[in-house]
Amino acid sequence: MSPSRLSLPPWDRRALLDRDVEDRDPESVQRAWAEDTARLLRVDFESRFTLDPFGIPTTGELPDDVAFLGRVGGVAWFAQRVDRIEGGATIRDFRLNDLQYQTVSAGLAVLNWHQNTRFCPRCGGQLRYTRGGFVAACVICGREHFPRTDPAIIVAVLDQSDRLFLAHQSVWAKNRVSILAGFIEAGESAENALYREVAEEAKLEIEAYRFLGSQPWPFSRSLMLGYVARSHSSGQVDRVELEWGNWYSRNDVDRGVATGALNLPGPGSIAAQVISAWRTGTLPAPED
Numbered sequence: 039m040s041p042s043r044l045s046l047p048p049w050d051r052r053a054l055l056d057r058d059v060e061d062r063d064p065e066s067v068q069r070a071w072a073e074d075t076a077r078l079l080r081v082d083f084e085s086r087f088t089l090d091p092f093g094i095p096t097t098g099e100l101p102d103d104v105a106f107l108g109r110v111g112g113v114a115w116f117a118q119r120v121d122r123i124e125g126g127a128t129i130r131d132f133r134l135n136d137l138q139y140q141t142v143s144a145g146l147a148v149l150n151w152h153q154n155t156r157f158c159p160r161c162g163g164q165l166r167y168t169r170g171g172f173v174a175a176c177v178i179c180g181r182e183h184f185p186r187t188d189p190a191i192i193v194a195v196l197d198q199s200d201r202l203f204l205a206h207q208s209v210w211a212k213n214r215v216s217i218l219a220g221f222i223e224a225g226e227s228a229e230n231a232l233y234r235e236v237a238e239e240a241k242l243e244i245e246a247y248r249f250l251g252s253q254p255w256p257f258s259r260s261l262m263l264g265y266v267a268r269s270h271s272s273g274q275v276d277r278v279e280l281e282w283g284n285w286y287s288r289n290d291v292d293r294g295v296a297t298g299a300l301n302l303p304g305p306g307s308i309a310a311q312v313i314s315a316w317r318t319g320t321l322p323a324p325e326d
């Protein structure tokens with residue numbers, strides 16, 4: 039009997055990071071920056087950061103390119119983009135704790151938005167960031183803009199024998215495989231996208247599915263909606279986005295990982311957690 043839900047730490051419970059939305063006015067942000075305990079998380083343009091130390095004390099005047107993320111246990115957290123972090127790694131590479139994941143994912147989300155949103159989408163005017171970096175106000179038309187998130191589905195498709203469909207994207211490193219994923223199109227529901235993506239990419243018809251949970255994924259601004267699904271189709275990849283793909287039993291995956299024929303996703307992703315749950319028999323069944 040498989041469990042009815044999957045625990046996906048650190049995304050599936052109340053956040054440690056209090057986003058402190060009420061205190062994003064300039065004076066409160068200034069005061070927070072000057073607090074002795076305040077911390078600054080620095081990330082580079084490759085989304086790298088360090089775990090040791092994780093964040094440094096804030097010093098001097100409040101720079102105008104930092105974002106105020108909120109508070110964890112009363113400690114104010116800020117984020118800033120820097121040119122290069124030596125010896126850093128990305129969110130893909132670690133299984134982060136709640137504090138680390140929530141501050142990094144909030145920081146990258148807002149800093150990526152700053153990097154990619156230079157002008158007012160309505161009139162082309164200059165933008166001025168306010169509210170701790172979470173609002174961009176147009177200096178010409180006054181319209182306020184907010185960080186955007188692109189929802190995507192990611193799905194572990196199982197066959198009748200509980201084999202998992204894994205596929206390799208042509209742009210990936212050799213032997214890297216993962217479960218199927220794709221962006222939700224404008225005006226489309228998540229469920230519609232789920233059926234469409236697995237049909238388009240792998241010619242799989244879904245018979246049943248279950249929502250597992252979600253993960254913010256800051257490459258560059260996705261929200262991954264995780265599912266498990268059942269299909270009776272034989273499956274065939276499109277050979278455009280997916281170069282090859284197949285059904286794998288748990289033994290096939292164990293053997294593939296041991297020999298290096300299969301490289302699974304890094305530990306930080308929802309894909310890694312879902313695949314790991316399937317390998318240990320703790321992934322909920324798609325059927326009610």
Ligand SMILES: [Zn+2]
Binds near residue numbers: 159161178
């Ligand atoms: Zn404008």
